[in-house]
Amino acid sequence: MRKLIYGMNLTLDGYVAAPGDDIGWSGPPSDELFQWWLDREQESALWLYGRKLWETMSSYWPTGDEQPDATPAEMAFARNWRDTPKVVFSSTIDKVDWNARLVTGDAVAEITRLKAEDGGAMGIGGATLAGAAMRAGLIDEYQLVTYPVLVGGGTPFFTALDSWVNLNLVETRTLPNGVILTRYETRR
Numbered sequence: 001m002r003k004l005i006y007g008m009n010l011t012l013d014g015y016v017a018a019p020g021d022d023i024g025w026s027g028p029p030s031d032e033l034f035q036w037w038l039d040r041e042q043e044s045a046l047w048l049y050g051r052k053l054w055e056t057m058s059s060y061w062p063t064g065d066e067q068p069d070a071t072p073a074e075m076a077f078a079r080n081w082r083d084t085p086k087v088v089f090s091s092t093i094d095k096v097d098w099n100a101r102l103v104t105g106d107a108v109a110e111i112t113r114l115k116a117e118d119g120g121a122m123g124i125g126g127a128t129l130a131g132a133a134m135r136a137g138l139i140d141e142y143q144l145v146t147y148p149v150l151v152g153g154g155t156p157f158f159t160a161l162d163s164w165v166n167l168n169l170v171e172t173r174t175l176p177n178g179v180i181l182t183r184y185e186t187r188r
Helices: 032-043 052-058 061-066 072-083 107-116 127-135
Strands: 006-013 015-017 046-050 086-089 100-103 122-125 141-147 165-176 180-186
Touching: 006 127, 032 072, 046 052, 046 127, 052 061, 052 086, 052 100, 052 180, 061 072, 086 107, 107 122, 107 127, 122 127
Parallel strands: 006 122, 006 141, 046 086, 046 122, 086 100
Antiparallel strands: 006 015, 141 180, 165 180
């Protein structure tokens, strides 16, 4: 059975995007944080994306390694992003590319099916998609990269739940600029 990991940058008050889908509060990541995200990308055998995050990622990373100011880590990230299989969940787009396939039907059923397969860990990104997986009890690990900023509203990292989810802290680390990394595994 595959492990499903949900991780994103978020504000101290718990939002992955401020109103208007604004993510400008996160600014460019430190080299240490970018390397951490690169390591996570390289450890994932499959990525699951909601539409908004897919549109953000696919607007830059297919050619991110060709940018004149790309760092070696950014070049590695772009190559890995292109090479890693991806599943995009959306009912409003009709085509995806860059080693991705589109699922327009029941996301929870498809994620459940993918988890049951043999293979490496899966990353899930996009708060709406991850929220559906969270409510279904499918998330095995949460990776929170918390920035010291309050935005007062927007898209929350966590969704409303029907019952508690007990977690075990597996890592905490302070990164440059006051960013705090915490990882939790779901207690089963």
